[in-house]
Amino acid sequence: MAVGTIRLTMAAAKPRRIPEATVIRLPVYQRILLELVRGGTATVASDQLAEMARVNASKVRKDLSFLGSFGTRGSGYDTKYLLSQIDRELGIDGDWPVAVVGLGNLGRALANSQGFTSRGFRVCSLFDVEPSLVGDQVRGLMIHHLDDFETVVADDPPSIGVIATPAGAAQDVADRMIAAGVASLLNFAPKVLTVPATVLLRYVDLSIELQVISFYLSHRDEPGTTEEWSPLSLAVGLTPTEPG
Amino acid sequence: MAVGTIRLTMAAAKPRRIPEATVIRLPVYQRILLELVRGGTATVASDQLAEMARVNASKVRKDLSFLGSFGTRGSGYDTKYLLSQIDRELGIDGDWPVAVVGLGNLGRALANSQGFTSRGFRVCSLFDVEPSLVGDQVRGLMIHHLDDFETVVADDPPSIGVIATPAGAAQDVADRMIAAGVASLLNFAPKVLTVPATVLLRYVDLSIELQVISFYLSHRDEPGTTEEWSPLSLAVGLTPTEPG
DNA sequence: GTTTGTGAAGTTATTCACAGCG
DNA sequence: CGCTGTGAATAACTTCACAAAC
Incomplete structure (x- = not known):
């Protein structure tokens, strides 16, 4: 990338600010990539990753693009390299x-x-x-x-x-x-x-997970509801700090 | 419970379709309410609930409004009643x-x-x-x-x-x-x-939780980042079904 | 006075759709 | 051709702000 995009001063620091929604999905990609690497898969396309993560393929590409552009057009992403980039972003090099x-x-x-x-x-x-x-x-x-x-x-x-x-x-x-x-x-x-x-x-509240499940099970057959829930993310937890 | 409340016959079904983001927070409110009820607190205002859930007060009100309007202006929500409504919505009456x-x-x-x-x-x-x-x-x-x-x-x-x-x-x-x-x-x-x-x-992946934490710890001191992350939700997990 | 419930405004996230590169 | 990367369009969510209810 090295998108000449501004931020110049002393050359191209990335304009990064990774959206929260993306941060939450990174560990998911990470885990999938780890399994792919272990299984010997060298490259993966966004739609394969998407299928495994059960999300939309453009979401995968957009998410990964916040880290930089590590894909190869025509073939996909190098699993090992992509994994290392996600690890880095998630602060995995720390102690x-x-x-x-x-x-x-x-x-x-x-x-x-x-x-x-x-x-x-x-x-x-x-x-x-x-x-x-x-x-x-x-x-x-x-x-x-x-x-x-x-x-x-x-x-x-x-x-x-x-x-x-x-x-x-x-x-x-x-x-x-x-x-x-x-x-x-x-x-x-x-x-x-x-x-x-x-x-x-x-x-982390194990019963919270159960309850989210029971919600979806309870509602899955309601008229008009069936196909539309795509119970994203996962759930659990209160949260730190509000900005205000 | 045994609220005589409506659900009348077959008129006026509510226009309900609870947003996913709300569903994910309901168990959080539920848990807080459960503690309040156990502790003998009879009513709670949206901003108190909000503080405990670490979210914004209008978010709490909006979330709860999807279930119906159970609050009392001037004083707040009846903890027991509100809890029963959340339980019902989460399918807790099932087996x-x-x-x-x-x-x-x-x-x-x-x-x-x-x-x-x-x-x-x-x-x-x-x-x-x-x-x-x-x-x-x-x-x-x-x-x-x-x-x-x-x-x-x-x-x-x-x-x-x-x-x-x-x-x-x-x-x-x-x-x-x-x-x-x-x-x-x-x-x-x-x-x-x-x-x-x-x-x-x-x-449910305990290491995913850890990694989200490590992400925020890694980035909390970056210039311009400090106050702005409000690591919402919680995180973990892949997800079922995409609509498409 | 206090606190809810909610339109309207503002923000963030998702999806589309396609140009551009390998 | 295939697949990425990304602006532009759409959709979802959040916050504001205030009238109505107690």
Whole structure:
């Protein structure tokens, strides 16, 4: 590209500002590309990607064009290269230490999951209050008592705090994480949290997913409704910061 | 509930068609209202709801107006009543049997979670292939061997199938679920699935959440970017069906 | 006075449709 | 030819702003 497009000063910095809707789809393309690369597919056209992501092909092309123009007309996109560009854009080259509080089934599943232990993410510390868990190891990391939270995270400050506790403990854990300087929270507890507007807060609520499903199942046969719902995106979560 | 409210006979069907963006926020309001009701709050104004949901107040009012007009000018919304209306709209009065395949940490956490065992949802059967798990009970339900899937679900056909297996097993499980008539899948395995367009497919990918977070953390200090990202919605997942 | 509900205005996202490159 | 990249057209969503209702 190097679209001569303005922004000149000292040569062509990209005019980028990636739309939110696109940002949300990038991880989806990323995952698809990862599978393609692993499966040995070297190039992919926008309409194939679109089919796999279950979106429209021009949307794919538009989305990717915000990153630059990496496609080859006539053949498509180089999977490896495109993946590396998406990774870069998503900040995957960074180091993102993650602290997990709550090591019940869910916390354990998270701490063990690929997503938390690859591509820049790294579980750095684990906490619980349950005496029978404290001292145990998960993936080679010891579970600390929550009482030691401040001390432990001082050594290796997490960027992301994961709350996988029961609802009753969640707000307290959030407060302590924020006080310790954690910039973003991922909350799995079924509890609405109150945090400062500067904190990036995302909820993952498994029941919310179910309810969106039940909504579509309930309505799929209503007259005139049938073909028109294309339940986009996915769902879940409250959101950080309003601009105003 | 048992609101005498209309739905009169056969006059005046509302002109309703709830925008997708609204549908995605309804479960968020729902959860907030549930906490308010439990905490004994009887009424709530749109700007309070908005603050808790971290969205704009007119968005809240507009969203709620698609359900009908249940607010009282001057004081706000009756929490209980509003909650019941959202529940109704989300199809919560239905019966949604859920089959879970894969009872590792994640599957267990799901089967035990409130979201899967309340408000219309009901875990109806559990499956795994691991001999040491088959025959165990989780919340009073026996874990069946996946080999018996077709037989077991014939008795109590699930509306929703949850895939919490390793990636390698996910497509096979999906195929069997679809063949057995399951209308919607919730996939937690890190695998892109191929399913017919009529199947409602949602992905929950914990690493996608992390990556959206890392995107915002990476970009929050770029010049001109700081205040403007209001990372809406939430994100995750591929999507079912395109209309075209 | 307070807060809803909603047209109208403004913004953002999607889709079309085609020129341009390989 | 095939497929990308992108302006222009369309559609969806958000926000404003205020009249009406309590």
